[in-house]
Amino acid sequence: MSNADEQTGPAVTGSMAHRVPDLGALELLLAVARLGSLGGAARELGITQPAASSRIRSMERQLGVALVDRSPRGSRLTDAGALVTDWARRIVEAAEAFDVGAQALRDRRDSRLRVAASMTIAEYLLPGWLLALRAQRPDTAVSLHAGNSTVVAERLLSDEADLGFVEGLSVPAGLDSAIIAHDRLIVVTAPGHAWARRRRALAAEELASTPLILRETGSGTRQVLDAALGGLARPLIELSSTTAVKAAVVSGAGPAVLSELAVGEELAMRRLVSVPVEGVALARDLRAVWPTGHRPTGPARDLLSLTRG
Numbered sequence: 001m002s003n004a005d006e007q008t009g010p011a012v013t014g015s016m017a018h019r020v021p022d023l024g025a026l027e028l029l030l031a032v033a034r035l036g037s038l039g040g041a042a043r044e045l046g047i048t049q050p051a052a053s054s055r056i057r058s059m060e061r062q063l064g065v066a067l068v069d070r071s072p073r074g075s076r077l078t079d080a081g082a083l084v085t086d087w088a089r090r091i092v093e094a095a096e097a098f099d100v101g102a103q104a105l106r107d108r109r110d111s112r113l114r115v116a117a118s119m120t121i122a123e124y125l126l127p128g129w130l131l132a133l134r135a136q137r138p139d140t141a142v143s144l145h146a147g148n149s150t151v152v153a154e155r156l157l158s159d160e161a162d163l164g165f166v167e168g169l170s171v172p173a174g175l176d177s178a179i180i181a182h183d184r185l186i187v188v189t190a191p192g193h194a195w196a197r198r199r200r201a202l203a204a205e206e207l208a209s210t211p212l213i214l215r216e217t218g219s220g221t222r223q224v225l226d227a228a229l230g231g232l233a234r235p236l237i238e239l240s241s242t243t244a245v246k247a248a249v250v251s252g253a254g255p256a257v258l259s260e261l262a263v264g265e266e267l268a269m270r271r272l273v274s275v276p277v278e279g280v281a282l283a284r285d286l287r288a289v290w291p292t293g294h295r296p297t298g299p300a301r302d303l304l305s306l307t308r309g
Contacts, residue, residue: 100264116161122146150218185282204279
């Protein structure tokens with residue numbers, strides 16, 4: 001008995017996903033129509049003939065009509081099968097157009113990466129990571145905006161950045177995060193400053209009561225220092241970049257508390273002196289951040305992986 005003579009079941013009701021065959025089944029039907037052979041269609045699609053037969057039978061049950069008449073001479077479409085094939089061709093063509101469009105979106109996403117980072121990370125860690133990313137993705141254009149942790153959060157939440165890096169104590173509201181590194185803050189002065197000649201460690205209370213050269217409000221470094229000391233004296237000077245703070249300290253303007261990452265060269269050349277402090281831990285986590293629920297993809301995901309390496 002031919003497949004066309006078999007009694008098929010009623011069409012499945014419910015959502016369209018249950019009523020319309022999947023793309024794989026429709027592609028198989030089109031291949032059968034083109035080749036006139038179920039076995040040939042199976043070989044073209046890289047599946048076994050039993051799997052192809054099972055898929056056709058499943059589609060016939062789903063639609064409630066016989067689609068393919070199988071015989072020793074080959075496979076031919078039933079009248080219903082020919083009609084369904086015409087519809088299937090339109091669906092597959094639409095799916096191909098959808099796939100092309102989705103790929104274009106991925107290509108556009110992957111062609112650029114917008115990074116926002118707090119100053120220490122932007123100046124002392126990101127250059128190496130971005131060089132490594134360029135080796136992986138030479139066609140991706142990267143833009144970097146450096147600012148304090150508050151600015152980084154604002155750029156991410158306003159969709160002006162794809163990935164951010166912050167140094168503060170906590171994760172800004174509306175962002176998810178991952179710890180990528182650890183950092184230590186140290187007290188530094190010019191060699192001629194009185195603290196550079198101290199024989200004993202500086203007490204946390206004295207540090208808190210001394211006017212310091214500080215980064216601006218919103219800086220992760222300042223947040224960590226303020227929280228660790230329970231408050232700070234009125235700033236000696238407020239500056240908007242780590243480089244400016246270092247220059248002011250080197251000139252003898254006063255002491256500052258800076259990331260250990262930022263002052264290695266100056267300490268080695270004795271342009272700055274590290275002053276030990278007792279009674280307070282000045283450690284902090286460095287974090288990658290992104291909008292809540294939107295985990296990094298494409299180049300942003302690759303950069304995040306490089307930071308962990």
